[in-house]
Amino acid sequence: MSTPNETEVRAEVRAWLEANWNPNQSLVQWRNTLIDSGWGVPHWPRRWYGRELPVGLVPVVEEEFKRIGAVGVAKVGIRTLAAATLLEHGSDWQKERFLRPSLTGEEAWCQLFSEPGSGSDAAGAVTRAERQGDDWVINGQKLWTSGAQKADFGLLLARTDWDKTKHAGLSYFVLNMRQPGVVVQPLKQMNGHATFNQVFITDAKAEGRMLVSKEGNGWAVTQTTLMHERRGADALRSTPTASDRQGQVYEEERKEVAIALAPYSWYPQRAGRLDLILPRARETGKIHDPVVRQEIARLLVLAKSAEYTARRARMAQQQGKPQGPEGSIGKLAASHVARAAARVHTQLNGADALLTGEDSPMKGVIAEILVSTPATSIAGGTDEIQRNIIAERVLGMPREPSVDTDRPYRDVPRNIVK
Amino acid sequence: MKFSFSAEQDEFRAAVRRYLSDRSPTTEVRRLMATEAGWDRAAWQAMNAELGLCAVRIPEAHGGHGFGFTEHCIVLEEMGRALLCAPYFASTVLGAGALLHGASADEQAALLPGIASGQTVATLAAAEDSGRWEVDSIRTTAQRRADGWRLNGHKSFVLDGHTADLILVLARAPGSTGRAGLSLFAVQSDATGLQRRALATMDPTRKLARLSFEETPAQLLGVEGAAADALDKVMIEATACLANEMVGGAARLREDALEYAKMRVQFGKPIAAFQSMKHKQADMLLEVELAKSAAYYAAGALDEGDADAAAVASLAKAGAADTYLQTAVHAIQIHGGIGFTWDQDTHLWFKRAKSSEVLFGDAHDHRERMMKYWEGAEA
Numbered sequence: 001m002s003t004p005n006e007t008e009v010r011a012e013v014r015a016w017l018e019a020n021w022n023p024n025q026s027l028v029q030w031r032n033t034l035i036d037s038g039w040g041v042p043h044w045p046r047r048w049y050g051r052e053l054p055v056g057l058v059p060v061v062e063e064e065f066k067r068i069g070a071v072g073v074a075k076v077g078i079r080t081l082a083a084a085t086l087l088e089h090g091s092d093w094q095k096e097r098f099l100r101p102s103l104t105g106e107e108a109w110c111q112l113f114s115e116p117g118s119g120s121d122a123a124g125a126v127t128r129a130e131r132q133g134d135d136w137v138i139n140g141q142k143l144w145t146s147g148a149q150k151a152d153f154g155l156l157l158a159r160t161d162w163d164k165t166k167h168a169g170l171s172y173f174v175l176n177m178r179q180p181g182v183v184v185q186p187l188k189q190m191n192g193h194a195t196f197n198q199v200f201i202t203d204a205k206a207e208g209r210m211l212v213s214k215e216g217n218g219w220a221v222t223q224t225t226l227m228h229e230r231r232g233a234d235a236l237r238s239t240p241t242a243s244d245r246q247g248q249v250y251e252e253e254r255k256e257v258a259i260a261l262a263p264y265s266w267y268p269q270r271a272g273r274l275d276l277i278l279p280r281a282r283e284t285g286k287i288h289d290p291v292v293r294q295e296i297a298r299l300l301v302l303a304k305s306a307e308y309t310a311r312r313a314r315m316a317q318q319q320g321k322p323q324g325p326e327g328s329i330g331k332l333a334a335s336h337v338a339r340a341a342a343r344v345h346t347q348l349n350g351a352d353a354l355l356t357g358e359d360s361p362m363k364g365v366i367a368e369i370l371v372s373t374p375a376t377s378i379a380g381g382t383d384e385i386q387r388n389i390i391a392e393r394v395l396g397m398p399r400e401p402s403v404d405t406d407r408p409y410r411d412v413p414r415n416i417v418k
Numbered sequence: 419m420k421f422s423f424s425a426e427q428d429e430f431r432a433a434v435r436r437y438l439s440d441r442s443p444t445t446e447v448r449r450l451m452a453t454e455a456g457w458d459r460a461a462w463q464a465m466n467a468e469l470g471l472c473a474v475r476i477p478e479a480h481g482g483h484g485f486g487f488t489e490h491c492i493v494l495e496e497m498g499r500a501l502l503c504a505p506y507f508a509s510t511v512l513g514a515g516a517l518l519h520g521a522s523a524d525e526q527a528a529l530l531p532g533i534a535s536g537q538t539v540a541t542l543a544a545a546e547d548s549g550r551w552e553v554d555s556i557r558t559t560a561q562r563r564a565d566g567w568r569l570n571g572h573k574s575f576v577l578d579g580h581t582a583d584l585i586l587v588l589a590r591a592p593g594s595t596g597r598a599g600l601s602l603f604a605v606q607s608d609a610t611g612l613q614r615r616a617l618a619t620m621d622p623t624r625k626l627a628r629l630s631f632e633e634t635p636a637q638l639l640g641v642e643g644a645a646a647d648a649l650d651k652v653m654i655e656a657t658a659c660l661a662n663e664m665v666g667g668a669a670r671l672r673e674d675a676l677e678y679a680k681m682r683v684q685f686g687k688p689i690a691a692f693q694s695m696k697h698k699q700a701d702m703l704l705e706v707e708l709a710k711s712a713a714y715y716a717a718g719a720l721d722e723g724d725a726d727a728a729a730v731a732s733l734a735k736a737g738a739a740d741t742y743l744q745t746a747v748h749a750i751q752i753h754g755g756i757g758f759t760w761d762q763d764t765h766l767w768f769k770r771a772k773s774s775e776v777l778f779g780d781a782h783d784h785r786e787r788m789m790k791y792w793e794g795a796e797a
Contacts, residue, residue: 294786305711307523326711
């Protein structure tokens with residue numbers, strides 16, 4: 001069979017949408033029709049709801065969806081990472097059981113990797129999974145879990161063998177979150193929001209068939225999840241916008257997106273709100289202060305240079321050029337921008353920066369910037385880890401010496417977690 | 419092309435880089451920087467005969483290649499990288515730029531072909547003892563006598579002013595101030611009443627001169643009293659061009675320091691294995707890449723005639739100034755004691771970083787210029 005070309009694909013998906021798209025039905029009903037057709041995830045295998053289209057042609061399909069206003073499969077939250085991981089490593093039973101409800105949006109997911117004792121060092125997980133007959137018994141604590149309170153299932157990284165070395169002793173499970181041994185508590189952040197959770201796991205059960213891939217292969221599976229997270233990072237950051245059109249499918253999708261995004265209302269503030277700098281400088285009159293002007297200008301030089309760099313990286317990617325160094329520094333640059341922006345917002349607001357909430361400028365938005373920007377240099381890989389990655393992978397400098405991978409993990413010094 | 423280079427542009431850059439690494443190794447830089455002239459006419463003519471670099475941005479009608487700022491800035495970046503000792507910036511950015519903005523079509527036809535071929539080395543004499551490249555800092559006067567124009571006054575910080583063949587001079591009508599009364603003149607290097615003295619420069623690879631005019635004959639270029647706009651434009655272009663030259667030097671410093679860190683062994687391992695070194699190098703990469711992006715964007719903005727091209731040029735210069743000097747400081751630190759010696763090459767770029775930081779206005783100055791634009795623009 002020859003590879004389909006763009007014109008054929010466009011004609012085919014357009015004809016199918018014209019025959020089948022109808023906003024006056026339930027969201028799940030529509031998505032089931034979509035999944036059966038293969039147009040929901042066209043780059044996936046035929047056996048699993050796809051059409052085996054080359055990834056390069058997926059945008060063509062998306063354009064046609066946009067043209068007619070058709071709603072796609074569920075994409076918000078961790079479910080896309082779960083689906084991608086199970087598609088690659090899952091058993092047939094797991095794919096049969098989990099892929100469709102994830103695509104329809106009926107089941108939600110969360111990611112159970114980070115722990116109180118392992119942040120940057122995810123492979124240092126100490127949550128334990130022990131065999132009991134055909135099942136596994138799980139004990140431990142997970143942290144920074146977004147969407148845990150609404151999740152039906154979690155992607156769990158747990159230690160199954162303490163006599164093996166660090167990475168070799170890890171396994172990857174699907175954990176049913178709706179069971180008595182799993183307790184989810186919101187984790188209140190320094191800015192007052194509780195976007196993430198802590199998950200306490202006490203004698204929770206995972207059936208044997210919930211082990212993903214093989215026992216001891218957990219780190220490789222985790223890498224797949226993280227790779228999809230990094231690859232989709234831009235898409236996740238850009239706010240999914242639900243259509244404002246009329247129809248039951250649209251209404252239900254709007255609700256889905258609103259629920260998914262609600263915990264992230266502070267994310268724009270976390271990045272420093274560059275858009276508010278000049279308007280606030282004019283409002284406060286600080287734009288006439290030569291010292292403040294220099295600080296604003298420094299920030300603009302940094303932020304615009306970072307923006308131009310991101311566009312250079314994107315352009316190189318679009319042109320199929322090998323990734324240059326400009327592609328690896330975006331996260332670190334964003335940290336610098338956020339920190340510098342918080343400094344300038346403080347300067348612009350003077351004593352008002354002492355206040356928060358309704359008493360403070362812009363009903364607390366400015367205050368929220370000041371107490372949210374520290375997250376930027378930590379979340380998704382700290383600045384220090386970013387620098388290590390740049391030094392080792394881009395600049396070819398020697399790797400950090402490893403002192404915890406040459407012995408059974410039970411003998412490796414670890415954090416003491418109560 | 420603000421965010422990428424075409425395959426042809428990449429090839430052009432590679433050709434320039436190869437040529438300069440052959441012809442301008444640091445042994446040659448050191449030889450030339452020790453001379454008063456600071457450059458070698460035979461080498462200059464060979465470079466122009468082989469690569470035609472002076473012709474890059476000069477229109478085809480005047481013997482040039484008619485390319486844009488993007489190509490011109492590729493050359494400048496590579497020259498900054500190689501620390502080439504030549505009057506390229508003076509002649510092609512300042513000299514040709516002043517003619518393109520300030521001279522009539524006939525005057526351009528007469529003067530640009532010589533610059534394009536490299537036969538004529540031109541420069542622009544704008545700044546005076548106040549060290550500012552701005553319209554209102556010009557005091558040198560021009561008066562029309564019976565047998566032509568005569569200039570009186572002093573110019574300083576003139577790039578390659580003691581060796582240029584053609585000096586383009588900004589001078590004003592006696593008693594005029596501000597933008598009014600400012601005109602552009604051409605002065606030949608052997609004109610009577612012209613005295614040229616090489617200044618002792620901290621950066622020996624960038625030669626500057628002080629010029630005195632005493633009833634010096636000069637040719638008026640363009641329209642009398644209308645040179646203020648031309649000076650503004652050429653200085654905006656010079657700002658963007660210098661930023662591109664600077665990021666070339668900064669990138670070279672970063673790469674050399676990285677190579678040294680991988681080679682230098684202390685405490686039984688390459689110093690590149692120490693995390694303090696890795697983090698410093700990562701920060702250097704970040705700063706240099708950001709400065710490069712801004713410099714490329716500024717060149718593209720000039721090519722596309724963007725309304726904010728002046729602000730973006732200042733943005734690029736301010737970013738490049740801080741980055742180049744910081745990179746040079748890190749590079750010397752990474753080399754340790756040897757980095758503070760005369761025989762090791764890092765100080766050559768350190769001094770170029772310092773001279774570039776100050777030339778045409780420092781980072782504070784350009785940040786303020788940028789703010790003047792952005793504060794008015796709706797954010």
